[in-house]
Amino acid sequence: MSSEEEPADGGGAMRVIVADDSAILREGAARLLTEAGFEVVAQAADADELVRKVRAHKPAVAVTDIRMPPRGEDDGLRAAVRIRAELPQVGVLVLSQYVEEAYVEALLANGAEGIGYLLKDRVADVARFTDALHRVAEGGSVLDPEVVALMMGRRTAHDPLAELTPREREVLGLMAEGRTNRAISGALHLSERAVERHVTAIFGKLDLDATGDDHRRVLAVLRYLEAVGG
Amino acid sequence: MSLDAPSSETARLAPGTLAVLDAALDAVIAMDGAGRVRYWNRSAERIFGFASAQVIGRDMAELIVPERHREAHRRGVERLVGGGVPVLIDQRVEIHAQDAAGREFPVELTVTRLPLAAPLFLGYVRDISARVQAEQELRESRHRLLEAAYAARRRFERDLHDGAQQRLIGTGIALQLLRARVEDGSELAELIDEAREELTAATEELRELARGIHPAVLTQGGLRPALRALTGRAPIPVTVDGVPEDRLPIAVETTVYFTLAEGLTNVARHSGAASAAIAIEQSDGLLRVTLTDDGRGGAAIGAGSGLDGLRDRAAALDGRLWVEDADGGGTRLVLEVPCEQ
Numbered sequence: 001m002s003s004e005e006e007p008a009d010g011g012g013a014m015r016v017i018v019a020d021d022s023a024i025l026r027e028g029a030a031r032l033l034t035e036a037g038f039e040v041v042a043q044a045a046d047a048d049e050l051v052r053k054v055r056a057h058k059p060a061v062a063v064t065d066i067r068m069p070p071r072g073e074d075d076g077l078r079a080a081v082r083i084r085a086e087l088p089q090v091g092v093l094v095l096s097q098y099v100e101e102a103y104v105e106a107l108l109a110n111g112a113e114g115i116g117y118l119l120k121d122r123v124a125d126v127a128r129f130t131d132a133l134h135r136v137a138e139g140g141s142v143l144d145p146e147v148v149a150l151m152m153g154r155r156t157a158h159d160p161l162a163e164l165t166p167r168e169r170e171v172l173g174l175m176a177e178g179r180t181n182r183a184i185s186g187a188l189h190l191s192e193r194a195v196e197r198h199v200t201a202i203f204g205k206l207d208l209d210a211t212g213d214d215h216r217r218v219l220a221v222l223r224y225l226e227a228v229g230g
Numbered sequence: 231m232s233l234d235a236p237s238s239e240t241a242r243l244a245p246g247t248l249a250v251l252d253a254a255l256d257a258v259i260a261m262d263g264a265g266r267v268r269y270w271n272r273s274a275e276r277i278f279g280f281a282s283a284q285v286i287g288r289d290m291a292e293l294i295v296p297e298r299h300r301e302a303h304r305r306g307v308e309r310l311v312g313g314g315v316p317v318l319i320d321q322r323v324e325i326h327a328q329d330a331a332g333r334e335f336p337v338e339l340t341v342t343r344l345p346l347a348a349p350l351f352l353g354y355v356r357d358i359s360a361r362v363q364a365e366q367e368l369r370e371s372r373h374r375l376l377e378a379a380y381a382a383r384r385r386f387e388r389d390l391h392d393g394a395q396q397r398l399i400g401t402g403i404a405l406q407l408l409r410a411r412v413e414d415g416s417e418l419a420e421l422i423d424e425a426r427e428e429l430t431a432a433t434e435e436l437r438e439l440a441r442g443i444h445p446a447v448l449t450q451g452g453l454r455p456a457l458r459a460l461t462g463r464a465p466i467p468v469t470v471d472g473v474p475e476d477r478l479p480i481a482v483e484t485t486v487y488f489t490l491a492e493g494l495t496n497v498a499r500h501s502g503a504a505s506a507a508i509a510i511e512q513s514d515g516l517l518r519v520t521l522t523d524d525g526r527g528g529a530a531i532g533a534g535s536g537l538d539g540l541r542d543r544a545a546a547l548d549g550r551l552w553v554e555d556a557d558g559g560g561t562r563l564v565l566e567v568p569c570e571q
Contacts, residue, residue, distance in 0.1 A: 022396040028403035035410060067391065073450045097395055097437060100447045101462060102455030121433045124402030124426070126410070154462045 013037055014137055017053055019044035019064040019076065020095075029063065029123050036130050047075035054083050054090055060137040061091040065120070066103060077103055084115065091136035095120040099146040104222070108141075112219045116142035116178075141178040141218040148176040151225035163205050171198040176221040256356045261290050263311040263349030265304065277357050279330030296328045311349050319343060327355065336362045369548065373481070376546040380444075380484045387444040390436065398433045402426065448487055452477045456487050457508065464506075465498050472510040478517070482569050485543050486510075486519050489551060492536040493521040493563040501525025501561060517569035522562045529553050529561040537563070 016038050020026040023045070030040040041057045044050035046069035054062050062083055064076040080092040091114035094107060099119060107117055116136040122144065123129050132142040152161060152173060161169065167188075174184045181199065185192045199217075203209070208220045251258045251269070257277045260269035267290045270282040278294050285293055291300045310319070319341050327337045338356045343349070405426050412419045448456035454473045461468040477483070490508060497506050503525030511518045531537045531553050544551040549567030556562040 022392065022400070024400040025396055025403070028400050028407075032403055032406060035407065067446065072388075097391055098441065098446060100455060101458055102447055102451050120399050121402060121430060123399060124406045124429075126406050150462055 013039035014061070014133065015039045015041045015057065015059040016133065017042045017044060017050065017057060017059045017062045019047070019050040019062065019068065019079075021045050021065065021068045025065070025120075025123075032123070032126055032129070033133075036126055038130070038133070046070055047079040050076070050079050051082060054087065058087060058090060061093055061133050063093045063095065063133070066094060066096040074103070074106075077106055080107065080115075081109070085110065088114070091115070091139070093118065093132055093136050093142070095123065099144060099150060101147075101150065104143070104147055108219065108222065112141040112178075112216075112222070114139045114141075117147060118142065118144045119146055135178060143177050143218065143222075145173070145177055148173050148225075151176070151222065154225075160206065164202060168198050168202050168205075171195060172202050172221060175199065175202075175217055176225070178218050254354075256354045259290065259294075259353045259355065260344075261307075261351045261353065263307070265289055265291060265307045267293065268350060269352075274355070277329065277355065278327070294327045294329070296326050296334055299326070310343070310351070324358065335359045372546040373548075376485075376543055377481050380481055383444040383484075384449060387440050387446065390440045390443070391446065395433070395436055395440065398429060398436065402429050402433070405429065444484070445487070448483060449480070453483050453486060453510075456483075457490065460487070460491055460494065461508070464494050466503060467505045468494065468508060469505075470508045470510075472512075474510065474512055474517075478569055481547060482517065482567055485540070485547060485549075485567065486517070486565065489519065489537075489540045489544070489563070489565050490521055492540055496529070496537065496563075497521070497523045497525065497561075500529065501527075503560065512569065512571055515568055515570050517565075517567050519565040520562055522556045522560060524556075524558075524560045527555050527559045527561050 014037075016033060018026055018029050018033070018040055020029070026043050026045070030043055033040050041059055042053040044053050044064075047064075048070060050062060050064055050068075062080070064080055066074055066076045068076040068079075077094060080094050083090055083092055093116035094103070095118055096103060097120050104117060107115055114136055116132050118129075118132060122132075135142050152169070161172075164172065170188060171184055174187060179187065181192055181195045184190070185195045188195070190198075203220075206224055208224055248269075252272045254271060254273055257274035258269070258271040259267060259274050262268050266287055267285045268287075270280070270285050275281055280293060291303045295303045322338055322340050324336060324338055326334050327339075328334045336358050338358050340354045342352050342354075344352060405422055409419065409422045409426070412422060445456055445459065447459055457470050457473060461470055478486075494506065497503050501523045503523035506521060506523040509520045509522070531541060531551070537551065537553070541551040544565055544567060547567045549565065551563070551565045554562050554564060
């Protein structure tokens with residue numbers, strides 16, 4: 001076993017790899033994560049290096065920028081999809097300077113487990129960033145509120161979301177971001193039971209299957225929003 | 231040089247007249263009702279490479295009309311002689327001629343009929359190769375300028391993405407690291423939080439600016455995802471139909487995108503429309519893009535407006551951009567650009 005190969009769950013600090021072609025951001029994010037108690041086992045400056053290092057280190061989560069060398073297009077996104085397909089135990093948190101539905105679709109094409117997609121600026125909000133890392137590491141899904149707002153805000157001639165109450169729309173938005181009922185109750189200052197009632201009402205009105213894990217809820221909501229968005 | 235004129239009437243043309251015709255910079259050619267050459271001035275000799283003596287009495291079409299146009303030429307002469315409606319007479323037209331070496335070149339032609347009893351036609355022919363070539367070069371350079379402008383925008387967006395935007399986020403991380411070292415509720419903590427809020431706003435503004443300069447998703451994925459993002463941000467429902475499966479030339483994609491972006495902005499601002507529809511069709515080497523709204527109509531492309539500039543971009547692609555009234559009220563913005571499938 002080479003020195004680069006380490007067990008996936010050594011206990012203790014969560015192990016992450018940070019990939020970005022900007023050294024400032026890479027170092028900054030690594031430092032932020034280290035101070036927040038994570039172990040940054042490697043850094044990568046391009047998509048190929050990321051895949052190579054993820055294979056070697058098998059971290060809990062790989063954090064990657066979308067636009068990176070070698071091609072300078074959506075290489076980071078492609079690497080993320082590849083990592084999820086090849087190493088299901090490694091979560092990916094994709095960072096991007098733009099929210100694009102096309103990126104979300106490519107990322108979630110084969111499921112939403114262990115996948116996060118955030119605007120890059122969120123990195124500077126350490127509570128949100130580390131929360132996202134934990135949720136992705138646990139196999140959950142995290143979507144930037146901008147993604148959800150964009151998809152919910154897409155105007156359609158017949159808007160089924162109009163049937164929802166303002167409160168239900170708030171709950172739906174948080175569900176699509178990947179929040180659990182408990183987290184939603186905290187964010188909206190509601191009891192968990194009240195949240196459950198809202199969730200049931202939402203799934204009923206939108207004719208969605210309410211069963212399943214958190215990431216399945218995210219996927220159901222997104223599929224619905226996509227179908228509506230056309 | 232003489233006007234070889236078997237009829238006494240053509241002989242009435244005074245020698246002075248012939249001298250004038252010989253001095254003309256344009257080729258001047260006289261043709262009789264049978265299509266035979268009757269006069270051929272010096273410029274005709276120079277332009278077509280036939281001496282006058284070689285051509286007098288010969289069939290003009292065989293000499294200078296490219297083979298593929300000869301039938302039409304002969305029918306035209308017959309029609310004229312038979313008293314039919316003239317097509318070419320007294321008009322300036324641009325057609326192709328050929329010289330003694332068989333080289334084809336563009337000419338401007340005017341034909342007049344001399345007021346004589348026997349049919350005699352005078353043709354004035356100007357070689358416009360240089361002008362046509364200059365126009366072609368102008369078109370090409372205009373196209374290159376547009377491509378260069380688009381390339382500059384793409385580069386600018388990339389520079390923002392790789393430079394200022396990254397640095398702002400890096401600064402945000404630094405402020406976060408700093409904030410973690412400062413006690414909550416202190417004056418310093420408050421100042422840092424204010425700075426972070428300002429930074430977040432600046433980052434958002436810069437992001438919108440960069441997207442407006444050139445959306446990265448257009449370069450990466452083409453019109454389909456770019457139009458999806460565009461219509462997703464529109465304040466009214468917008469349907470999109472017929473986006474080509476294959477990528478188009480980047481200058482065409484970019485012009486289509488910015489035309490629709492500007493069009494949608496206008497629809498949202500001025501039309502009072504409740505919905506709009508984008509349709510793209512591709513046939514016979516022409517890409518036709520329409521944006522139709524159901525608003526109050528009566529829109530026009532104002533001088534100096536955003537669409538005015540886009541009209542120039544369409545023209546640089548040999549295309550056209552205009553606004554028309556849609557059936558049943560509303561406005562339709564139409565962009566047509568040549569585009570091979």
